[in-house]
Amino acid sequence: MTLSPQFLDELRARTTLSAVIAPSVKLTKAGREYKACCPFHNEKTPSFTINDEKGFYHCFGCGAHGDAIRFLTDARGLPFMDAVKELAGKAGLYVPAPDPRDRDKQERSAGLHDVMAAAQRWFGEQLAGIDGGAARAYLAKRGIDAKTIERFGIGFAPDSRGKLKAALKELGEDKLVDTGMLIMPEEENKQSYDRFRGRLMFPIRDQRGRVIAFGGRILGDGELKYLNSPETALFDKGRTLYNLDLAGPASRKAGRVIVVEGYMDVIALDRAGIGEVVAPNGTAVTEAQLERLWRLEPAPICCFDGDAAGQKAAVRAAMRALPHLAPERTLRFVALPQGQDPDDLVRSGGRLAVEALLAQPEPLVERLWRHEAAAAPLDTPEARAGLKARLMDHAQAIGDPSVRQLYRDDWLRRFEALVRPEAAGRGPFIARKPWKKNKDGRFVPPDPPASVAARAIGSSGIDRATARALVLGHALFPDAIGDHVETLASLPIADRNLAAVRDRMVDVSMSGDTLDRHAIATILASEETGAAWREVSKGGDMRFTFTRSDSEPEAARRDLGLAIQAVVATAEVEAALGAATERLKAGDDRAFEEQQQLHALREAMKERLASLAGNE
Numbered sequence: 001m002t003l004s005p006q007f008l009d010e011l012r013a014r015t016t017l018s019a020v021i022a023p024s025v026k027l028t029k030a031g032r033e034y035k036a037c038c039p040f041h042n043e044k045t046p047s048f049t050i051n052d053e054k055g056f057y058h059c060f061g062c063g064a065h066g067d068a069i070r071f072l073t074d075a076r077g078l079p080f081m082d083a084v085k086e087l088a089g090k091a092g093l094y095v096p097a098p099d100p101r102d103r104d105k106q107e108r109s110a111g112l113h114d115v116m117a118a119a120q121r122w123f124g125e126q127l128a129g130i131d132g133g134a135a136r137a138y139l140a141k142r143g144i145d146a147k148t149i150e151r152f153g154i155g156f157a158p159d160s161r162g163k164l165k166a167a168l169k170e171l172g173e174d175k176l177v178d179t180g181m182l183i184m185p186e187e188e189n190k191q192s193y194d195r196f197r198g199r200l201m202f203p204i205r206d207q208r209g210r211v212i213a214f215g216g217r218i219l220g221d222g223e224l225k226y227l228n229s230p231e232t233a234l235f236d237k238g239r240t241l242y243n244l245d246l247a248g249p250a251s252r253k254a255g256r257v258i259v260v261e262g263y264m265d266v267i268a269l270d271r272a273g274i275g276e277v278v279a280p281n282g283t284a285v286t287e288a289q290l291e292r293l294w295r296l297e298p299a300p301i302c303c304f305d306g307d308a309a310g311q312k313a314a315v316r317a318a319m320r321a322l323p324h325l326a327p328e329r330t331l332r333f334v335a336l337p338q339g340q341d342p343d344d345l346v347r348s349g350g351r352l353a354v355e356a357l358l359a360q361p362e363p364l365v366e367r368l369w370r371h372e373a374a375a376a377p378l379d380t381p382e383a384r385a386g387l388k389a390r391l392m393d394h395a396q397a398i399g400d401p402s403v404r405q406l407y408r409d410d411w412l413r414r415f416e417a418l419v420r421p422e423a424a425g426r427g428p429f430i431a432r433k434p435w436k437k438n439k440d441g442r443f444v445p446p447d448p449p450a451s452v453a454a455r456a457i458g459s460s461g462i463d464r465a466t467a468r469a470l471v472l473g474h475a476l477f478p479d480a481i482g483d484h485v486e487t488l489a490s491l492p493i494a495d496r497n498l499a500a501v502r503d504r505m506v507d508v509s510m511s512g513d514t515l516d517r518h519a520i521a522t523i524l525a526s527e528e529t530g531a532a533w534r535e536v537s538k539g540g541d542m543r544f545t546f547t548r549s550d551s552e553p554e555a556a557r558r559d560l561g562l563a564i565q566a567v568v569a570t571a572e573v574e575a576a577l578g579a580a581t582e583r584l585k586a587g588d589d590r591a592f593e594e595q596q597q598l599h600a601l602r603e604a605m606k607e608r609l610a611s612l613a614g615n616e
Contacts, residue, residue: 003084003095003096004096004233005233006233006236007093007095007096008069008084010093010239010288011069011084011087011088011091011093012055012067012068012069013055013288013291013292013295014091014092014093014291015055015068015087015090015091016052017050017051017052017055017056017057017067017068017071018034018050018052020068020071020072020087021034021036021039021050021057021071021075024039024075024076025037025038025039025048027050028046030049032051032053032252033049033050033051033052034049034050034052035048035049035050036048036050038059038061038062038064039075040059040062040064040074040075041059041061041062041064043061047059047060047061048060048061048064052295053248053252053295053296055067055068057071068083068087069083069084069087072086072087081095111171111175112175112178112179112232112233112234113210113211113212113234114171115168115171115175115176115178115179115181116179116181116203116210116211116212116213116234117210117211118168118171119164119168119179119181119211119214120153120155120201120203120211120214122155122164122167122168123155123156123157123201123214124153124154124155125155126155126156126157126158126163127149127154127155127156127201131156131158132156134219134220135156135200135219138200138219139154139200142264142343143271143347144267144271148267148270148271151246151270152202152203152243152267152270153202153203153205153211154200154201154202154203155200155201155203156199156200156201157194157196157197157198157199157201157216158197158198159197159198160194160197161193161194161197162193162194163194164176164181164182164194164196165182165192165193165194168181173192176192177192178232178233179229179232179234180195180213180229180230180232180235181194181195181196181229182194182195183195195227195229196214196216196227198218198219198220199216199217199218199219199227200216200217200218200219201214201215201216202214202215202216202217202242202263204228204229204235204240204242204281205243205244205245206234206240206244206245207244207245207248208245209245212232212234212235212240213228213229213232213234213235213237213240213281214228214229215227215228215229215242215263215281215282216228217263217264226262226263226282228281228282236288237281237282237283238283238286238288238289239286239288239289239292240281240289241278241279241280241281241289241292241293242263242266242278242279242280242281243266243270243277243278243279244278244292246270246275247266247275247276247277247278247296248296250275250276251276251296251297252296253276254274254275254276255297256276256297256299256300256301256358257276257277257278257293257296257297257300257301258274258276258277258278258300258301258302258303258358259277259278259279259280259285259293259300259301259302259303259304259317260277260278260279260303260304260341260342261279261280261304261305261310261313261341262279262282262341263279264343265277265279265303265341265342265343266278266279268342268343268346268347269342269346269354271346272346272350272351272354273351274351274354274355278293284313284316284317284320285302285313285316285317285320286320287320287324290320290321290324290331291324294324294328294329298328298329298330299330299331299332300331300332301331301332301333301334301358301361302314302317302331302332302333302334303333303334303336303342303357303358304317304333304336305336305340305341305342306335306336306337306338306339306340306341307338307339310336310341311335311371314333314335314367315367315368315371317331318331318333318364318367318368318371319368319394319397321364322394322397322398323397323398323399324399325364325398325399325400325403325407326399326400326403327400327402327403330363330364331364332361332362332363332364333361333362333363333364333367334357334358334360334361334362335357335362336357342354345357365407365410365411368391368394369391369410369411369414372387372390372391372394373387373414373418375387375390378418378419384415384419387415388412388415391411391412391415392408392411394407394411395407395408395411464494464495464498466563466567466609467491467493467494467495467498468495468498468536469544469546469547469563470488470491470560470563470564470567471493471498471501471502471505471536472536472537472546472547473544473546473547473556473560473563474488474502474505474546474560475501475505475517475520475521475524475533475536475537476517476546476547476548476549476556477517477546477553477556477557477560478505478509478516478517478519478520479553479557480546480556480557480560480561481505481506481509482509483557483560483561485506485509487564487568488502488505488506488564489502489503489506491567491568492571496532497531497532497535497536498532498536500529500532501524501529501532501533501536504523504524504528504529505520505524508520508523517549521533521537544559544563544612545559545612546559546560546563559612562608562612563609563612566605566608566609566612567605567609569601569605570602570605570606570609573598573601573602573605574602576594576598577595577598577599577602580594580595580598581595
């Protein structure tokens with residue numbers, strides 16, 4: 001049975017090689033690769049490497065080399081088809097049924113790469129010749145020099161129905177039709193003719209650098225600005241990314257991969273020194289293209305044009321990614337200035353301007369929230385209910401249960417803060433005291449709650465009692481440390497003993513060891529932090545669930561998270577309130593309304609912490 005190259009390429013793309021090899025040998029992570037003792041010969045020092053991104057293994061000791069299929073046939077002795085079926089079953093692919101036409105198709109496809117290589121050479125010759133004057137002028141105007149033309153293989157198709165056909169006639173008309181270089185009319189007695197005419201030509205290459213298709217940009221007026229090759233035995237538009245062969249190695253060095261809309265955007269960023277850039281081929285980003293991107297980088301950055309079409313493309317990419325999100329799979333987004341594309345940005349600000357935007361990408365959760373929140377006015381209950389329903393539909397589309405729940409929780413918090421800003425961070429069922437008018441007729445926030453725990457989060461931020469409760473809570477319920485370790489590590493704790501215990505817990509949690517309450521207490525009682533731990537763990541009037549060792553773990557862990565959120569939110573509100581107050585002093589009347597809202601938010605955070613302490 002003959003399997004098509006497209007099926008085998010898709011099978012390899014969906015297979016994680018290290019997962020195939022791991023049951024046979026012990027793997028050790030080494031940068032972006034894995035190392036192991038070679039399963040094909042006896043050795044004590046590992047010389048066997050596995051590269052998931054490239055999809056192959058190699059032994060520097062015995063020279064063994066191959067992909068996942070080769071490993072199963074050589075290491076386990078499986079017949080080729082059995083190896084394919086095993087991998088296909090795990091990858092969710094159906095092995096094509098035997099087709100007597102496969103062999104003929106395989107034979108016809110054997111020389112198609114040669115045809116495409118010859119076409120690229122011919123297009124390059126035309127660009128350098130008499131017919132290519134206008135194309136060269138256009139490239140020069142766009143700042144594309146000879147080095148860039150050579151790097152990307154740019155060429156020119158003359159405005160003729162038969163020049164390419166005549167120049168490459170020795171390759172065979174049938175192969176020129178099979179590669180999409182010629183169009184064969186359906187009507188009988190009609191002659192085939194060149195597909196690309198009067199266009200700047202951009203070769204589309206596979207991951208191995210072989211030309212498999214072309215994209216042509218029209219010079220002058222015309223209905224189709226860009227024209228791509230049709231689907232062929234070599235080219236599947238929805239599974240191919242432009243510039244993947246060059247961007248793959250560059251992404252491994254840069255630690256990122258960037259997705260733009262078009263060929264010229266890729267070339268502009270490459271000229272600026274940013275080579276880890278790919279583009280879909282005139283379509284929205286597909287699931288198959290996302291899979292290829294995630295093999296390079298767990299969080300690709302989408303950098304689409306700043307116009308309405310570009311932002312729609314960003315939202316479509318975000319929605320298409322939702323079912324496939326996982327802890328190591330997401331997208332990030334960069335919003336370009338209105339009306340600009342990456343080429344414009346490079347021209348106006350150079351690489352520094354691009355890097356400034358790329359340094360602050362927007363998470364997918366934020367991009368979709370911003371899109372939906374701005375989709376329509378929220379001035380009626382029905383409109384607000386519609387926003388909530390759309391957000392919950394997006395969350396429901398996420399396949400991974402943990403990611404789905406976290407997106408749902410995040411969007412619900414944002415929704416609550418948007419439609420009920422006075423209840424932000426507190427949940428939907430906390431009553432608010434009414435605002436009152438002062439003697440000048442202005443509305444002012446209510447007096448702060450009278451409870452001790454509420455007053456503890458005063459305008460100066462986190463106090464010692466609250467800090468001690470949070471530190472002790474994480475020591476009693478160490479499973480919660482991983483929920484927000486970065487936030488815990490950055491809390492401004494002035495007390496040296498509390499800070500020492502907190503820092504020690506964070507260090508231990510980052511080691512990757514699984515620790516229970518007794519293990520963490522033993523570590524904290526060691527010489528390094530023993531005195532500080534005794535001070536923190538001594539008795540006192542703390543009524544939080546997480547400061548009592550007999551509390552139900554899930555409830556304590558939940559309340560710890562809520563308390564952390566309240567403390568952090570209070571600090572953020574205090575900073576914003578200070579800025580609003582300064583603007584109000586400077587005469588900005590709009591700052592008064594913002595100041596009122598921030599007062600309410602600050603009181604909400606105090607009350608939330610007070611309610612957790614059980615003092616209200």
